Amino acid sequence: MLTATGLSCVRGERRLFAGLDLAVGPGEWLHVQGENGAGKTSLLRILATLSPPAEGEVRWQGEPVTVLAEDYRRAMLFLGHHGAVKEDLTPLENLTLSAQLDGAALDETVALQTLARFGLRGREDLAVRFLSAGQKRRVLLARLAVRKAALWILDEPFTALDVKAVDMLSGLIEGHLAAGGMAILTSHQSMPLPNGKVLQL
Amino acid sequence: MSAVLAIIRRDLLLAMRRKSEVLTALFFFIIVASLFPLGIGPESALLRTIAPGVIWVSALLATMLGLARLFAPDHADGTLEQMVLSPTPLGLLVTGKIAAHWITTGLPLVLLAPVLGIQFDLDVGALGVLVVALLLGTPLLSLIGAIGAALTLGVRGGGVLVSLLVLPLYVPALIFGAGAVESHISGLGAGGHLSLLAALLALAVFFAPWATTAALRISLE
Numbered sequence: 001m002l003t004a005t006g007l008s009c010v011r012g013e014r015r016l017f018a019g020l021d022l023a024v025g026p027g028e029w030l031h032v033q034g035e036n037g038a039g040k041t042s043l044l045r046i047l048a049t050l051s052p053p054a055e056g057e058v059r060w061q062g063e064p065v066t067v068l069a070e071d072y073r074r075a076m077l078f079l080g081h082h083g084a085v086k087e088d089l090t091p092l093e094n095l096t097l098s099a100q101l102d103g104a105a106l107d108e109t110v111a112l113q114t115l116a117r118f119g120l121r122g123r124e125d126l127a128v129r130f131l132s133a134g135q136k137r138r139v140l141l142a143r144l145a146v147r148k149a150a151l152w153i154l155d156e157p158f159t160a161l162d163v164k165a166v167d168m169l170s171g172l173i174e175g176h177l178a179a180g181g182m183a184i185l186t187s188h189q190s191m192p193l194p195n196g197k198v199l200q201l
Numbered sequence: 202m203s204a205v206l207a208i209i210r211r212d213l214l215l216a217m218r219r220k221s222e223v224l225t226a227l228f229f230f231i232i233v234a235s236l237f238p239l240g241i242g243p244e245s246a247l248l249r250t251i252a253p254g255v256i257w258v259s260a261l262l263a264t265m266l267g268l269a270r271l272f273a274p275d276h277a278d279g280t281l282e283q284m285v286l287s288p289t290p291l292g293l294l295v296t297g298k299i300a301a302h303w304i305t306t307g308l309p310l311v312l313l314a315p316v317l318g319i320q321f322d323l324d325v326g327a328l329g330v331l332v333v334a335l336l337l338g339t340p341l342l343s344l345i346g347a348i349g350a351a352l353t354l355g356v357r358g359g360g361v362l363v364s365l366l367v368l369p370l371y372v373p374a375l376i377f378g379a380g381a382v383e384s385h386i387s388g389l390g391a392g393g394h395l396s397l398l399a400a401l402l403a404l405a406v407f408f409a410p411w412a413t414t415a416a417l418r419i420s421l422e
Contacts, residue, residue: 050282051422067419074288080278086211088218093211100207103288 034201212301252321253382307339351416
């Protein structure tokens with residue numbers, strides 16, 4: 001269970017939001033909505049402990065995330081705007097190396113199966129810079145399927161994806177929620193997923 | 202620990218895919234160190250005197266060239282964020298990155314130095330001391346350089362700033378590294394200088410990853 005109380009965020013001179021409370025329990029997901037520049041990404045970065053809030057506190061299972069540190073990071077997966085995908089490496093290398101950086105060895109057959117599931121069959125050994133924007137997103141999102149994490153924090157996960165990939169990603173999130181997972185995501189699209197809460201910034 | 206090996210492997214793989222960046226620093230080292238004997242002429246006594254200093258200064262400048270690439274690409278594509286969020290402590294991952302930087306830029310310099318030393322008419326003993334001094338000194342250059350690279354991350358004109366920050370910090374390495382070869386040539390023995398260089402390295406191995414990590418966290422906020 002992730003809870004946040006009294007969060008506020010200041011960027012330069014501007015106060016993006018203040019006194020923000022939120023709670024996401026097992027099987028629930030939070031849809032963060034707002035105009036461009038409303039502070040959606042800033043909120044997600046605060047929840048992911050990438051930047052500290054100006055005021056307020058984020059708690060995971062009742063404990064402050066600053067105290068939990070590594071335990072929280074192990075339970076959480078954050079995928080941001082940037083790819084975190086290396087252009088010079090192949091999708092297969094990207095997936096296995098990012099799994100190893102998370103401290104989990106990834107079997108090559110599992111990695112290949114996952115990439116095939118994400119529609120990258122036949123492109124496993126092609127440097128990512130030769131792939132299209134949507135395919136690069138798919139390489140990134142493949143991490144969702146191999147990294148075990150209770151909480152997913154996804155910033156605009158549907159950007160650049162085609163209809164089929166959007167369906168598949170929605171299915172993946174639905175499965176994650178059904179298994180008791182939690183998700184927080186920003187998107188300008190409406191999503192037909194159960195147990196959703198909307199947070200308007 | 203496996204995460205550290207993974208990051209070293211990843212950075213070496215990336216260096217292999219972009220050979221030109223590694224080779225640029227290496228050719229820079231070779232050319233700068235070769236220009237001096239050509240410019241000064243075949244006075245072997247003078248060449249022997251300037252050899253340690255010239256080779257060390259070339260090594261400092263060649264190491265500087267690669268520093269901008271140490272964290273900037275990872276910062277640009279979001280990999281650095283994922284490193285911060287990794288369950289493995291950031292300090293260990295940073296140590297892995299510095300190790301990979303040394304393998305791609307420092308180690309080739311150590312291996313090439315004896316060949317370049319021949320141009321300066323250094324004898325076998327002096328070449329040996331030069332290699333040992335560089336073997337102790339180049340990891341030190343990578344470790345100190347990483348602090349500068351992390352501090353100037355995301356700063357406009359960071360390339361120039363990193364030289365201004367890091368080159369003064371390289372002075373002790375230069376003095377003891379070049380001094381080791383000089384004192385060997387003059388018959389005093391290189392032991393003292395090499396011990397001090399090793400002490401500096403031990404200190405940097407302990408503190409530099411910690412300082413780099415702190416600097417990276419600041420530039421990511």
